[in-house]
Amino acid sequence: MILTVAVLALGIHHAGAQYVTYNHDETKMNQVTVMETGAGSLTPALFYSLIHNQYYRTASATNKLSYRSTAGGFAYSQVGLAEKVDTSLTKRAEVEALNMADRQVDLAWTAEGPKIQKALASFQANIGRIYEAGGNASDTEVWQERLHLFQTGVSAVRDGYMPNAQRKRQYLKIYEDICRANDSLIGYIVTVYGRENTRAALSATFGRPDRTADIASEAASRWKETSTTTTNP
Numbered sequence: 001m002i003l004t005v006a007v008l009a010l011g012i013h014h015a016g017a018q019y020v021t022y023n024h025d026e027t028k029m030n031q032v033t034v035m036e037t038g039a040g041s042l043t044p045a046l047f048y049s050l051i052h053n054q055y056y057r058t059a060s061a062t063n064k065l066s067y068r069s070t071a072g073g074f075a076y077s078q079v080g081l082a083e084k085v086d087t088s089l090t091k092r093a094e095v096e097a098l099n100m101a102d103r104q105v106d107l108a109w110t111a112e113g114p115k116i117q118k119a120l121a122s123f124q125a126n127i128g129r130i131y132e133a134g135g136n137a138s139d140t141e142v143w144q145e146r147l148h149l150f151q152t153g154v155s156a157v158r159d160g161y162m163p164n165a166q167r168k169r170q171y172l173k174i175y176e177d178i179c180r181a182n183d184s185l186i187g188y189i190v191t192v193y194g195r196e197n198t199r200a201a202l203s204a205t206f207g208r209p210d211r212t213a214d215i216a217s218e219a220a221s222r223w224k225e226t227s228t229t230t231t232n233p
Helices: 002-016 026-037 045-051 053-058 064-077 079-104 107-133 137-159 164-206 212-231
Strands: none
Touching: 026 064, 045 053, 064 079, 107 137, 107 164, 137 164
16 A cells, blocks of 8 residues: 555656757757758768768759858848839829829819700700600601710710729810710701792792683683773773
């Protein structure tokens, strides 16, 4: 019983204590040193010369330190280039942020939109006058398609990703085209109206009865009466 308690106590004592052991291996140390820095030599020399002869001859020259130094030199030479790239990208990001803000808010429509809408409304009203002037459905459809073309152009500019300066130029060009088309439409309505009035006037003239003979007969009778009155007072 006493022996059992002593064994348990000894086990607890060893479990609570911590020991650090270090067994130095010269061979492994030399290999790590040669691999990392190229210093020292590989031991045992006979083993390496027989089993790993090529590695034994080149290990010191091909150590990791030389590769690290070469890579570090190249990396250091690229610091200036990296800083320039970073500066350029930062400036570009700032410019692009301003460009995005300029493209996302349609300030040009605030200035040019009302007059474009007014021109489109006038064009639409004049299309409705084609029937009144005597035009037909085919003529109206042609001009209606032109109106849809202008409306599509306005929508494309409003939805487009472009700076407000460019957007304004597009709006002004569309407005100019609408005004030019509206003038052409007015000229066409005037032409159709005049054509229909002329046709109606010609139809009325052609339908008038020919009274030339009656007028001549009446004139002859009046002439005879006048002659008789003059000869017989």
